[in-house]
Amino acid sequence: MIVFGSTGSIGVNALKLAILKNLHISALACGGNIKLLNKQIERFKPEFVCIKEAKDRHLVKHKNVFVGQEGLERILELSSDTLLLNAIVGFAGLKSTLKAHKLNKKIALANKESLVVAGEFLKGANLIPVDSEHSALNALLKERQNVKKLYVCASGGAFFKLKTKDLKSVKPSDALKHPNWSMGSKITIDSATMANKLFEIIEAYHLFNIKEIDAFIEPKSLLHALCEFQNGATSAYFSKPDMKLAIAEAIFDTHEFEILPPLDFVKLSHLKFHKISLKKYSLFTLKNALLNNPNLGVIINAANEVMVEKFLKQKCEFLDISKGVFKTLDHFGEPKIRELEEVFEYDRKVREYCENFSFIV
Numbered sequence: 001m002i003v004f005g006s007t008g009s010i011g012v013n014a015l016k017l018a019i020l021k022n023l024h025i026s027a028l029a030c031g032g033n034i035k036l037l038n039k040q041i042e043r044f045k046p047e048f049v050c051i052k053e054a055k056d057r058h059l060v061k062h063k064n065v066f067v068g069q070e071g072l073e074r075i076l077e078l079s080s081d082t083l084l085l086n087a088i089v090g091f092a093g094l095k096s097t098l099k100a101h102k103l104n105k106k107i108a109l110a111n112k113e114s115l116v117v118a119g120e121f122l123k124g125a126n127l128i129p130v131d132s133e134h135s136a137l138n139a140l141l142k143e144r145q146n147v148k149k150l151y152v153c154a155s156g157g158a159f160f161k162l163k164t165k166d167l168k169s170v171k172p173s174d175a176l177k178h179p180n181w182s183m184g185s186k187i188t189i190d191s192a193t194m195a196n197k198l199f200e201i202i203e204a205y206h207l208f209n210i211k212e213i214d215a216f217i218e219p220k221s222l223l224h225a226l227c228e229f230q231n232g233a234t235s236a237y238f239s240k241p242d243m244k245l246a247i248a249e250a251i252f253d254t255h256e257f258e259i260l261p262p263l264d265f266v267k268l269s270h271l272k273f274h275k276i277s278l279k280k281y282s283l284f285t286l287k288n289a290l291l292n293n294p295n296l297g298v299i300i301n302a303a304n305e306v307m308v309e310k311f312l313k314q315k316c317e318f319l320d321i322s323k324g325v326f327k328t329l330d331h332f333g334e335p336k337i338r339e340l341e342e343v344f345e346y347d348r349k350v351r352e353y354c355e356n357f358s359f360i361v
């Protein structure tokens with residue numbers, strides 16, 4: 001397996017599973033965490049490694065170090081491995097997904113942003129979702145027809161218990177305290193704003209080719225997804241909230257060995273389900289607009305990435321994330337994207353536009 005984003009939360013979990021099953025790792029790639037990368041190199045002895053910036057090259061303990069996007073794509077060409085786990089965060093993961101698709105590799109896709117911004121250009125790709133809800137839907141939809149509607153479940157993020165008025169003064173350190181999942185900082189903020197669930201709706205649309213998709217909150221993250229059928233039956237997918245299960249489903253061919261202990265339903269205290277409040281999670285109001293025009297994904301994603309970065313650097317407030325996204329959508333209108341190049345062009349223009357917002361903190 002080739003692992004891009006090996007030093008992140010998904011990457012580290014995937015490598016734990018690789019040890020369990022003695023899976024050969026031909027390549028490791030990361031951004032700037034060279035210390036962890038060196039430990040991984042020592043343990044897995046990959047043929048190729050890639051880092052984000054040339055300035056760190058001398059720190060990497062490997063003979064075959066590639067750099068940047070060009071390096072990632074070169075590794076995809078050189079490695080004979082047919083499976084890529086793409087766990088790079090954000091728009092930065094898109095080109096690797098596209099390249100792996102071009103090379104007919106199987107892609108265990110954690111980088112949901114690839115589908116959010118360019119799902120139309122990944123039709124026919126051999127994608128296996130790593131996202132827990134989509135991994136659940138994949139299992140629920142196997143050998144089933146007459147599907148009426150899909151549901152992905154949300155946790156409500158770090159601020160589920162807060163009132164809308166209290167969101168004004170929250171700090172990055174508060175937003176990063178996810179109650180159920182230990183994830184990278186960007187997706188943890190996306191959970192708190194519900195951008196993550198918005199993205200997962202369009203991710204499900206591209207993966208399963210159905211527009212009847214909704215979401216609700218199950219605060220314990222034990223229920224991941226539901227599938228409603230024409231006959232009135234609904235099937236549900238439960239598991240403990242641990243990404244290793246979804247990653248294992250995506251990277252292994254056999255699924256019979258135990259990854260997690262099963263849930264003991266008798267010992268579970270009651271489960272509760274909640275509607276997603278559109279007042280509190282205003283980004284979720286974009287759900288129908290995004291399903292009606294998936295091209296909006298590139299605008300929303302780029303604006304969101306810039307705003308999340310600003311919030312994490314304390315250059316804006318939490319509620320400015322959604323304000324920034326709405327302001328950007330007003331500015332850019334409804335994009336009509338016909339060529340892949342336009343995805344990169346829009347991403348660049350949106351970032352330029354959002355970088356210039358001035359916020360008073």
Ligand code: NDP
Pocket residue numbers: 004005006007008009010011029030031032033034051052087088089090092110111112113130131132181182183184185186187243
């Ligand atoms: P992290 O922030 O923990 O990890 C991101 C990884 O990407 C790190 O290895 C980082 O390297 C690397 N990276 C960042 N930018 C670049 C770049 N330009 N080139 C090469 N590598 C880069 O994120 P997560 O693991 O949490 O998430 C990864 C993806 O998986 C995201 O798209 C997220 O939405 C998705 N996902 C994550 C889940 C989770 O439980 N964590 C659940 C479902 C989906 P470094 O740290 O060395 O800079």
Ligand code: MG
Pocket residue numbers: 131132133200
């Ligand atoms: Mg998810």
